[in-house]
Amino acid sequence: MKAIDRRTFISSGIKVLATGLLSSLVTVVLPPATGTAGGTASREWPKLWQQREWGFVVDARKCIGCGTCVWACKRENGVPMDREVYRTWVERYVIGPNDQLYIESPQGGASFDRIGGSVPEKSFFVPKLCNQCADPPCVQVCPVGATYRTGDGVVLVDRVRCVGCRYCIQACPYGARFLHPDLMVADKCTWCYHRISKGMLPACVQVCPVGARIFGNLKDKGNPVTPIMARNQVQVLKPDMGTEPRVFYLGLDKVVR
Amino acid sequence: MVGFVYPNELEVNWGLLIVLYPYITGLVAGAFIVSALYHVFNRQALKPVGGLALLTALSFLLVAPLPLLLHLGQRFRAFNIMWTPNPTSAMAGFGYIYGFYLLLVALEVWFVFRADIVRYAESSRGVVRVFYNILSLGAKDTSDETLALDHRITRWLAVIGIPAAVLLHGYVGFIFGAIKANPWWSTALQPVIFLMSAVVSGIALLIVVYTVTSWLRRRPVDFSCLMSLNRYLWFFLVVGVGLEILEVIHKMYESREEWEALNRLLTDVMPVSFFGIQLGLGAAVPLVLLLVGRWSRLSNLWRASLTFVSGLLVLVGVYAMRFNVIIGGQLVSKTLAGFASYHASFFGNEGILQTVVLLMVPLAILGVLLRVLPPWVEIPALGERIPEAEEEEVAI
Numbered sequence: 235m236k237a238i239d240r241r242t243f244i245s246s247g248i249k250v251l252a253t254g255l256l257s258s259l260v261t262v263v264l265p266p267a268t269g270t271a272g273g274t275a276s277r278e279w280p281k282l283w284q285q286r287e288w289g290f291v292v293d294a295r296k297c298i299g300c301g302t303c304v305w306a307c308k309r310e311n312g313v314p315m316d317r318e319v320y321r322t323w324v325e326r327y328v329i330g331p332n333d334q335l336y337i338e339s340p341q342g343g344a345s346f347d348r349i350g351g352s353v354p355e356k357s358f359f360v361p362k363l364c365n366q367c368a369d370p371p372c373v374q375v376c377p378v379g380a381t382y383r384t385g386d387g388v389v390l391v392d393r394v395r396c397v398g399c400r401y402c403i404q405a406c407p408y409g410a411r412f413l414h415p416d417l418m419v420a421d422k423c424t425w426c427y428h429r430i431s432k433g434m435l436p437a438c439v440q441v442c443p444v445g446a447r448i449f450g451n452l453k454d455k456g457n458p459v460t461p462i463m464a465r466n467q468v469q470v471l472k473p474d475m476g477t478e479p480r481v482f483y484l485g486l487d488k489v490v491r
Numbered sequence: 492m493v494g495f496v497y498p499n500e501l502e503v504n505w506g507l508l509i510v511l512y513p514y515i516t517g518l519v520a521g522a523f524i525v526s527a528l529y530h531v532f533n534r535q536a537l538k539p540v541g542g543l544a545l546l547t548a549l550s551f552l553l554v555a556p557l558p559l560l561l562h563l564g565q566r567f568r569a570f571n572i573m574w575t576p577n578p579t580s581a582m583a584g585f586g587y588i589y590g591f592y593l594l595l596v597a598l599e600v601w602f603v604f605r606a607d608i609v610r611y612a613e614s615s616r617g618v619v620r621v622f623y624n625i626l627s628l629g630a631k632d633t634s635d636e637t638l639a640l641d642h643r644i645t646r647w648l649a650v651i652g653i654p655a656a657v658l659l660h661g662y663v664g665f666i667f668g669a670i671k672a673n674p675w676w677s678t679a680l681q682p683v684i685f686l687m688s689a690v691v692s693g694i695a696l697l698i699v700v701y702t703v704t705s706w707l708r709r710r711p712v713d714f715s716c717l718m719s720l721n722r723y724l725w726f727f728l729v730v731g732v733g734l735e736i737l738e739v740i741h742k743m744y745e746s747r748e749e750w751e752a753l754n755r756l757l758t759d760v761m762p763v764s765f766f767g768i769q770l771g772l773g774a775a776v777p778l779v780l781l782l783v784g785r786w787s788r789l790s791n792l793w794r795a796s797l798t799f800v801s802g803l804l805v806l807v808g809v810y811a812m813r814f815n816v817i818i819g820g821q822l823v824s825k826t827l828a829g830f831a832s833y834h835a836s837f838f839g840n841e842g843i844l845q846t847v848v849l850l851m852v853p854l855a856i857l858g859v860l861l862r863v864l865p866p867w868v869e870i871p872a873l874g875e876r877i878p879e880a881e882e883e884e885v886a887i
Contacts, residue, residue, distance in 0.1 A: 318501045325495075337495035337828055362497075371672060377582035378571040397571050398564015400504040401582050407672035409497025409825050413504065418564030475671060491826050 283385025287452040288425060288480075289459035290366070290436075291468070295485035296446035297359040299324055301344040303438035303447065310426060310437035318342075319412040321423040322363040322438050327489060329356040335489055360490050361446060363438070364389065364410040364423035365471060365479030372402035372411060372422075381420065387480060388427050393419050407475045425449070493760075494829025503821045503833045506841035508558040511849055513663045513685060514813045515555045520660035520686070521693010522548040523596065523652055528723070530603075530649040536719035540701050542603060542866025547700055548693075549596050550857035556589060558849060561840060581666050592652075592659050599648040601628075602641050604864045609633050626863075660689040667816060674749035674827070675756065675820035680738050687731030692809040694724040698802030702795070704861065714791055718784075721798045725781045728805065732774040735812070752827045760822055760830050765815050773808010777801035 307322045308315050324343030328336040340346065349357070370389050373381050380395035381402055391402075396419035403411040403420060414421040426436035430449075434440070439447040450457030462468075468482040472491060492501065526544035529537040537544075560569055573590075576583035601608075609631050612623035661682035667673075668681025698720050705712045739757070742750055757765050777800075783789070784797035822830045836842045 318498060320498045323498045335828075337826070339495070339498050342498045371670075374579045375581060375670075376577050377580040377585070378568075378575050379577035379580075380571075395568070395571060395575070396565065397568045399559075399562070399582065400564070401580070401666075403499075403504050404670055404821075405672055407825055409499045412499040412502075413564055491828070 280385060282431075285451075285453055286386035288366075288387050288430060289450055289452045289457070289463070290363075290425065290481045291448040291459055291462050291484065292361050292363075292481060293446045293448065293462075293484040294358060294360050294487075294490075296444045297324065297361055298444055298446075299326055299343060299346050299359040300443065301342075301346070302441045302443065303361060304342045304344040306437040306441040307423070310429075311424075313421070314415055317415045319415060319421070321410075321421070322361065325360045325362060325490075327358050327360065327487065328354045329489075330354050337489075358485075358487065360483075360486070361438075362408070362410070362471075363481060364425070365408055365477070365481045366425065368478035368480060369476065371405040371407070371475075371477060375401045375405040377401060384427075388425050388430075389422070390424055390427060391420050391422060393417060396420050407472050407477065408479075492829065492832050494824070495826050496824035496829045496831050497826055500821075500824055500826075500831050503818065503831055505562075505817055505821060506833075507835050507843065507846045508562040508841055508849075510810075510813050510817050511558040511846055512555070512562075513660075513667075513817070514692070514810055515551050515558070515849075515853070516660055516663055517685065517689030517692045517809065517813075518696050519548050519552045519555060519592075519596075519693070520656040520689040521691065521695075522551065522697060523656045523693070524690055525694055525697050525720075525723070526599075527649045527653050527656075530599075530646055531653065534719065536715050539713040539716045539867075540697050540720070542864075543701060543704070543861075544693075544697055545596070545600055545603060546860045546864065546866055547697060547857055549600055550860060551853040552593055552596055553856055554849065554853045557852070559585070561845070581662075581669055584662060588655075588659055588662060592655050595648060595652050595655055599645060599652060600864070602645045602648065604866075605630060605641055606633050606638055607864060657686060661686045667820070672825060673820050673823070675753055675823050676816065678738055680734055684731065684734045684738065687727060687734060688809050688812055690727045691724065691731050691805060694720055694727065695802040695805035695809070698724065698798060699806065700857070702799045702802075708867070710867070712795055714795065717795055717798055721781050721784055721801075724798075724801065724805065725778065728774060728778060728781075732770065732778075736770075749823075749827055752823050752830075756819055756823050756830065761815060761819055764811055765819070768811040769808055769815055772804055773811055774805075777804045777808070780804070 301324060303322055304320065304324060307313065308320075311321055313319060313321055318341075320342040322342075323339050324346075325337060325339045326343065326346055328349060330336065338346075343359070343361075366383075366388050368383075368387075370381075370383060373383055373389060376396075377399060378395055378397055380392045380397070381389060382392070383389045398413060398418050398420065400413055400420065403413065406422075411420055411422045413419070426434070426438075429436060435449055436447075439449040448458050448462060450459040452460060462484070463482065466484055468484060469486045470479040470482060471486075472479070522544045525537065526541050526548065528534045529541035529544070560566055563569055570586075572583060573586040576586070605627065608623055608627045610633075612620055612627055612631070615623060664682035664685030667676040667685075668678055670676050698717065701717070701720075702712055739753075742753060780797045780801045784794045784801065786794070789797075818833050822833060824830060837844055839845070
């Protein structure tokens with residue numbers, strides 16, 4: 235058998251290694267050339283996204299703290315009812331004499347107790363949900379790219395890719411994310427993406443008895459959100475975080491964070 | 492729970508396992524830097540711990556990813572972080588940085604101990620001989636030239652290893668420091684603070700490991716080496732704690748909206764853990780003891796004991812620092828109007844027992860490594876100038 239000298243051995247070794255590396259890179263970088271059954275469906279999304287831009291307004295002045303939205307959300311989205319995890323919740327602010335501030339959200343505001351004693355100086359409710367930020371820190375920090383923002387403006391979690399490291403939960407300034415206790419992946423409000431994609435309203439908007447939650451497609455002419463945005467001063471939560479929240483509030487008090 | 496926290500904040504998401512992760516990588520980075528002080532900067536006083544530091548770093552490095560893996564909600568997807576990394580995520584670099592560093596330390600160990608491995612292979616027989624032969628990877632040339640080459644490579648690996656160690660641990664600090672949502676974590680100083688405390692914990696660990704192993708082997712501790720470690724520990728401790736205090740003073744002076752909550756965190760929620768253990772028992776006390784330990788009018792036994800006790804205290808203090816940053820940061824609600832509460836369970840995942848076991852595993856690995864590749868060197872003669880690869884080393 236002919237002996238191979240060291241130089242040939244090393245140089246051919248490097249060639250084999252380089253070819254292998256390059257070909258594996260190509261398969262990773264290049265998109266699949268032919269569409270599969272799933273591929274055709276995924277190509278339609280960008281077209282749908284061009285026709286949609288979802289908008290959400292919360293009118294804090296209207297909320298009566300009935301908690302119906304909290305229940306509806308949990309039922310609609312399979313969030314365990316008996317665990318302290320919420321895709322949406324309602325906070326109650328009570329300002330007593332001497333500017334004493336009491337904030338609470340027992341069971342996510344699903345059922346508030348009556349305020350005992352004297353009538354408070356001032357009190358109000360604030361419904362909270364994911365702000366679907368335009369510049370979302372949760373998407374930035376996800377190590378595996380399991381969370382992403384869709385073209386029509388909703389931040390979603392890919393339950394098959396999420397590793398459950400909870401970095402996104404730490405990164406959200408609004409406490410809108412949690413680890414799903416049964417699935418062990420990150421979970422959050424999706425504005426009921428499965429419903430709105432089919433022309434329905436998010437569950438919380440659908441059930442709100444007083445119309446404190448207003449939702450629509452900003453690219454639809456007759457949507458209810460655009461006129462409210464046009465005629466009112468709106469606020470967002472924690473604007474200094476630079477996340478560009480996309481839930482717009484009417485009647486937000488300065489103590490609300 | 493005190494005051495108001497967002498309903499999703501009732502559970503503390505990152506528990507004892509995530510406290511352990513920066514603690515262990517910090518020990519690795521610190522131990523490696525001590526070995527680099529000898530291998531690169533040629534600090535001859537540190538020669539007795541040069542090899543020991545390297546093996547200690549490797550032992551802890553092997554265990555470092557374990558707490559992260561155990562913490563994941565989906566452990567079987569752990570490698571997604573390397574298959575599909577998200578380039579904007581600070582965390583996505585972990586797999587690559589860790590892998591690179593592991594390779595580097597393993598290579599460094601191999602080159603430092605190669606001559607020994609060959610010698611053990613030659614002087615042993617049977618299974619042991621086969622084992623050492625495999626460890627040598629067939630590289631059995633121990634001529635002066637090859638050993639000199641080994642020595643040069645060792646040195647260069649250590650030169651690369653220093654920025655790598657800085658990266659490995661500064662990066663851990665960045666993971667926390669770059670989270671704007673958390674007022675207790677978010678600061679550009681965080682990577683530097685983590686790095687300094689890493690060096691501090693690594694030196695302290697070596698003081699403890701070196702003293703204990705010497706005692707177990709019934710050999711005297713090299714006193715000048717111990718005093719050298721004492722001085723390094725004191726210096727890095729001053730810098731590290733100085734930065735930690737600076738951060739708090741800066742936040743206090745600026746008094747932004749989050750200060751009221753942070754102030755209450757330190758003074759109300761965890762004063763014992765912060766002032767008592769992290770700054771008091773883990774920093775102020777060892778700073779004094781280390782100084783007293785250098786007082787030449789005391790007996791050597793006293794000075795060694797004071798240094799040893801300081802090492803132990805610093806190890807506790809740095810653990811408290813990791814705890815106070817990671818758990819403390821999650822106790823402050825993002826509402827800035829309340830505090831979550833944290834109680835570690837004893838058994839189970841994220842439990843205290845698990846932490847203790849995970850801290851014992853690297854020591855067990857170290858025990859095995861010390862038997863396989865004894866790093867002990869005889870006390871060098873005065874004015875010795877022989878490169879260490881050529882020296883006679885005593886195996887037990």
